[in-house]
């Protein structure tokens with residue numbers, strides 16, 4: 001459903017992603033693993049055209065969504081981002097109320113329904129409803145780090161995307177919050193296609209159906225998760241998942 | 247050499263300074279125009295060598311000068327008439343009586359439209375532009391028109407610079423103001439000079455009417471006040487002498503009336519005497 | 530050989546060395562410069578304060594602040610400063626109405642829309658506008674803005690508030706643009722990226738997320754620009770006139786606080802006369818107002834918005 005074909009991204013003269021080709025099946029969770037700076041974030045951002053907001057970024061190759069080239073001339077990047085939502089490594093709630101954070105995306109898309117209903121629905125999906133139901137006008141920045149990340153997920157769900165790109169969503173959270181987010185991701189699988197970048201190999205193993213291993217911008221191996229962790233085809237992947245480094 | 251004082255004298259000072267530079271070369275003359283009052287003050291503070299004046303020094307100013315030990319000599323150089331001007335497209339008014347001017351300019355005057363000044367004129371607001379309170383022209387005009395020096399309505403646009411007054415009147419429909427004739431002459435294409443009825447009929451301001459006495463109540467003599475101490479420097483004496491000698495020719499060109507030949511001879515004699523006194527003082 | 534442990538006395542030994550002596554000399558030079566600056570400020574403030582005190586000893590403060598007639602040099606002087614305050618306020622407010630949209634839109638353009646090259650060109654143009662001497666702006670107001678204004682409204686006076694207001698607005702627009710851009714740049718980029726990732730247009734993200742997050746900085750930019758407008762002297766002296774009336778039409782001449790000080794001081798005032806005391810009173814008022822605006826602006830800048838911990 002979502003696919004990359006010889007996708008490359010350069011920042012100035014530096015190649016962050018080199019000739020990556022892969023297919024993300026619908027209603028599956030795909031995890032992207034690899035050492036720091038291998039290009040995980042860049043790959044995710046390439047799928048919803050947010051690299052182009054960075055000065056000096058250049059994308060080549062194609063990314064397709066339901067067969068449509070996301071970088072095609074007639075494609076509106078705003079529409080791409082509405083269909084393919086992204087959650088960042090660090091929670092970035094706006095310095096506004098919880099409700100306004102949720103409402104921002106739907107309002108931008110001309111949402112005509114009941115925003116309160118929508119807020120309750122997505123906050124419930126994100127497991128945050130019980131915590132904030134009493135005061136939706138509370139400032140989002142007053143929430144804990146884990147709650148902030150849940151809010152950001154809810155905020156993205158409110159746009160009703162088809163795909164969720166999650167960039168290390170639990171990197172700065174404690175184990176309890178991490179567990180909450182993980183079970184949330186798991187439950188989202190029924191309705192969404194999820195691509196999740198992570199450094200936490202057990203998380204990748206627990207959550208995902210497919211795993212992509214990137215090294216220095218190149219896709220080294222893309223296999224079913226069970227295969228990649230137990231019986232990888234490549235030596236680099238094996239070294240990485242077993243913790244041995246060359 | 248620093249010359250400061252009346253803005254009304256400035257066009258003449260400029261003409262003389264230019265001719266002086268042409269004749270004697272290099273002699274740097276700095277011309278300022280802080281107003282007659284400011285010029286006197288700076289002369290008596292020893293800051294300047296020559297003050298130009300559109301009115302005589304007052305008793306108070308003389309006393310201040312004496313206190314500071316600054317002796318000076320006053321040399322008449324030309325005659326000038328205060329000129330009442332209106333916007334160039336104001337063709338409805340050609341002449342104003344002294345009484346009308348008095349009603350218009352008296353302190354607290356409530357004449358704010360042309361109609362209030364003279365029934366039959368349009369009810370347009372009269373915007374007024376005139377010299378500020380440091381000006382000799384202001385002192386002179388108020389003394390002649392209102393009857394007391396410095397007695398004037400206050401809600402007009404004051405300016406130390408007659409060019410600003412000219413610009414204001416020229417650029418504001420239905421405005422009027424007053425200034426030295428030379429400044430009017432320099433802006434005559436943009437302004438309309440009004441005749442003044444001093445009792446014996448309307449008279450237009452012009453060097454001729456200043457000379458023959460027909461514009462008389464609004465005509466004053468312009469002076470140079472030269473500090474005696476400064477006369478020890480030959481350049482100052484040379485410039486003052488040149489000013490007196492050149493005025494009969496340059497004054498009419500610059501928009502003033504020249505004085506009689508006898509008066510220039512007398513100015514020359516006063517200057518010579520002051521120069522001798524200065525030399526005596528220094529030896 | 531035993532490794533040398535660096536102990537405190539080793540540092541103290543160095544205090545007599547040539548480097549330390551240079552430090553001490555430099556310190557004295559800096560201290561002298563700072564003292565000179567501070568001393569000058571103290572003298573200026575002292576002169577203003579004494580002049581203003583003498584002024585208020587003669588003229589009641591009530592008449593000064595509430596009076597509506599400003600005629601300090603009339604036979605019976607009237608010291609109601611209201612017309613001057615009204616003129617300054619009108620020109621300041623009018624100017625910021627010109628400068629705020631112009632400056633803020635430039636700031637947004639530079640920070641979030643302009644490409645590298647066009648951005649550099651626009652920034653250079655704004656910087657050029659910022660470096661124009663105010664006397665040139667005054668000349669423009671008098672000889673370009675006023676004639677143009679009179680093509681539209683022939684009744685406009687030779688010296689009028691509207692031309693001065695417009696040109697003061699142009700003069701302070703770069704201040705709004707640069708300070709506003711700094712305020713926008715101080716907003717964590719993550720807000721912008723997150724907003725864009727939610728499928729909002731750039732304009733919407735800037736207007737609803739970035740600008741509110743920069744609200745304090747933007748308010749400070751506007752306030753500091755207004756302080757410049759209040760203190761602006763050359764343009765209003767040249768183009769707004771010297772009519773200390775309570776005119777309502779922007780096409781009429783007005784006299785601001787600064788223009789009064791400048792125009793009166795041009796006429797060479799005596800430092801012991803009543804003129805000087807009136808000028809000192811107006812100058813002191815001007816100082817208090819601009820100082821308060823600067824202080825408020827700095828206070829806004831000092832308190833960064835919450836949440837800026839995120840990069």
Ligand SMILES: Nc1ncnc2c1ncn2[C@@H]1O[C@H](COP(=O)(O)OP(=O)(O)OP(=O)(O)O)[C@@H](O)[C@H]1O
Pocket residue numbers: 011014015016034035036037038039040041042043054
């Ligand atoms: N904005 C940018 N400007 C320049 N280079 C960038 C930028 N963002 C990323 N890069 C470079 O691109 C390469 C890939 O970065 P990316 O952020 O995709 O790595 P990552 O795998 O997400 O790393 P991490 O695990 O640390 O998050 C790195 O070498 C990085 O330095």
Ligand SMILES: [Mg+2]
Pocket residue numbers: 040041042089167
């Ligand atoms: Mg990353």
